[in-house]
Amino acid sequence: MALADLRPRPSARRRMNMFYLLDTSGSMRYNDCIGSVNRAMPEIVGILREISDSNHDQSDIYLSCITFDNEARELYDAPVDVKDFRWADVKAEGLTNLKAAFDLLEAQLQSGAAMSAPAGHLRPAVLLLSDGDPDDGWEEALDRLQANLWFRQAYKIAIAIGCKPSNIEMCRALTRFARPLDAGGEPVIISIDQLDRLYDVIKLVSSTVSRIGSSNAAAGGRSPAQRIRDAIVNDAGNIVGVNIPSMLDDGQGWY
Amino acid sequence: MVLTHASYYPGASHIANSKPVQDRAAVAQVVYGGGRKATVLLLADGHGSDVHYLSDVGAEMAISASVEALPDVLDILMKRIVRGVAVSRGVADDRCVSEFDRTPADPQCEAAMRMFFARINSLWASKVLCDWNSRPRMSNAASLFGVARAYGCTLLGAVRAEGFWFAFQLGDGACVALDAFFRPFVPVPPDSRCRMSQTTSMCVHDANDFRYAYGSDIPAALMLCSDGLADCFGSPSELASQFLAQIVRDTYSAGFAEVEEDIAASLPALSGRFTGDDMSIALWIDTEAFSPAHLSAMSPGLDRAVGGELSSALAEMAACEEAIDRISRQIAELDPGCDEAVRKESVLSTMYRRQSELAGIIENLKKDKHT
Structure with a gap:
């Protein structure tokens, strides 16, 4: 038997997990934000399939979705290969229980749960999308999440919808969430003022993160985290009504 | 007879991106202890990204620095490693990021080992500076990212000396072995910082970030490889029990020349099918260690x-x-x-x-x- 024949096994493809944390509180109905999510997600799947099929590093992309309103729930029972992923619309109602979403994500980011591909994982990506101040308790949950090794390594992107100066708690939560920790680089936060741009932003962020994150090869003298940030800043910054804010010095918010 | 082999191959994604092969592997002989000879396997994996654009040169330097530093530490080890000793030591305690990384302190040789690694770091840095200064002045990467990062690489080594052996590692890749009874084992402890395409490196980390193992019972077969090959397998144990075991089995059944041809054909093929990364390998097989009785145990x-x-x-x-x-x-x-x-x-x-x-x-x- 030739050595090359030793492992002709599909299981040896590495996996990149993408986690979507989607705010489905009642306020997401305003300006049909939830409709933008529902329209963008099926299109993302097609883009991600192409990326997964074409990358040289032979990694598969798996998707997980956690929605949060009065409580948090996993939309899919297990991470779904993007080849099999079908989106079903979500509805918006209730409060903004970000704490429960963080707890659920922490439970997923365990070797026995979502992170159990036999051939190992590339860094996961976590995309958080929210439009309002979270309910109490999110900070303690985020502390627990930030102690998780997978989360520390993950690419983290926060999308703030219609954030006003009075949304201090939302600003703090998304800023703390987006801290790169062990992934390196600078935080990636996208603030959307023109709400009809949400659809474009979700597609842009998803395709950028999956394209760069599912490949081993780096380019341009920058880390993957920095390349993701640069690409998003460059592309999202050109969309009218979308801002890439700068962090405040104390790391508690943006301007 | 001890058979040795070292080779390296460009990865499928490196070929697709017109990048040079940045892995290096070598077999060397080192003289120590007043004329004793040791066989040394060395392997270094230059980092892939553009910021590490001289990492193939850095990988060669890591290998030559190790060869220069080895005689002194072998002189110490030959006096301290007694029959029956087997030590497996991970990163120094202050570098552990989880309990997974923590290993028992090594009272016998820890200080000597850390000195040896510091010497490798120092020799490597000296070679890097010398090479950098010999190049035409460039205004790009050095000022932006630092000279050492341009040469960044991992390093793995394994030594067969008289009456003892030892292995060391900084960064990802794998060191796996088979004992005389054909049992697979992984001598060097893991480092949880080396995961998800991240690794510790010669360009950033120091003596306390190396891991090592040594002992008096020399492994019958030992293999070093870069992560391009290691990641084709689910775990280092699987790499030992499948890949290295197959090499040993083929050596007995088909001859070592044929095995070397198979390696040259198979590693690029595995890269194309799985990791896309550069592939490198260095190994020894002690054909006399596997006695007829042990050979009959190979299949079981x-x-x-x-x-x-x-x-x-x-x-x-x-x-x-x-x-x-x-x-x-x-x-x-x-x-x-x-x-x-x-x-x-x-x-x-x-x-x-x-x-x-x-x-x-x-x-x-x-x-x-x-x-």
Whole structure:
């Protein structure tokens, strides 16, 4: 038997997990934000399939979705290969229980749960999308999440919808969430003022993160985290009504 | 007779991106202790990204720095390693990021080892500066990212000396071995910072970030490889029990020349099918260590390895089938085409895909077991 024949096994493809944390509180109905999510997600799947099929590093992309309103729930029972992923619309109602979403994500980011591909994982990506101040308790949950090794390594992107100066708690939560920790680089936060741009932003962020994150090869003298940030800043910054804010010095918010 | 081999190959993604091969591997001989000779395997994996654009040069320098530093530490080890000793030591305690990384302190040789690694770092840095200064002045990477990062690489080494051996590692890749009874083992402890395409490196980390192992019973076969090859396998143990074991078996059945040809053909093929990364390998096989009695144990040894993998594949298959059954029943209770049913059908499709993959894996393993 030739050595090359030793492992002709599909299981040896590495996996990149993408986690979507989607705010489905009642306020997401305003300006049909939830409709933008529902329209963008099926299109993302097609883009991600192409990326997964074409990358040289032979990694598969798996998707997980956690929605949060009065409580948090996993939309899919297990991470779904993007080849099999079908989106079903979500509805918006209730409060903004970000704490429960963080707890659920922490439970997923365990070797026995979502992170159990036999051939190992590339860094996961976590995309958080929210439009309002979270309910109490999110900070303690985020502390627990930030102690998780997978989360520390993950690419983290926060999308703030219609954030006003009075949304201090939302600003703090998304800023703390987006801290790169062990992934390196600078935080990636996208603030959307023109709400009809949400659809474009979700597609842009998803395709950028999956394209760069599912490949081993780096380019341009920058880390993957920095390349993701640069690409998003460059592309999202050109969309009218979308801002890439700068962090405040104390790391508690943006301007 | 001790057979040795070292080689390296460009990865599929490096070829696709017109990048040079940045791995290096070598076999060297080092003289120590007043004329004693040691056989040394060395391997370095230059980092792939553009910021490390001289990492192929850095990898060569890491190898030559190790060769220069080795005689002094071998002089110390030959006096301290006594019969029956076997030590496995990870990164220094202050570098552990989890309990997973923590290993017992090594009272015998820790200080000497850390000095040896510091010497490698120092020699490497000196070579880097010398090379950098010999190049035309450039205004790009050095000022932006620092000189050392341009040369960044990992380093693995293994030494067969008289009456003892030792191995060391900084960064990802694997050092795996088989003992005289054909049992696979992984001598050098892991470092949890080396995961998800991240690694410790010669350009950033220091003596306390090396891991090492030594002992008096020299492994009958030992192999170093870069992560391009190691990541084709589920774990280092699997790499030892399948890949290295197959090499040893083929050496006895077909001859070492044929094995070397197979390595040259197979590593690029594995890169293309799995990791896309550069591939490098360095190994020794002590043909006399495997006595006829041990050779007859080779097949049972392989059977056990295959059997272990088969058990885990069967267990995963059972879990997969249980999930398929559960989700199918849930779907049957839902209105056809409702949102929840659509989501569950997505999960079910992924489960079926995995079930099909597992069926192929199990079939192959059963074939392996019978052959």
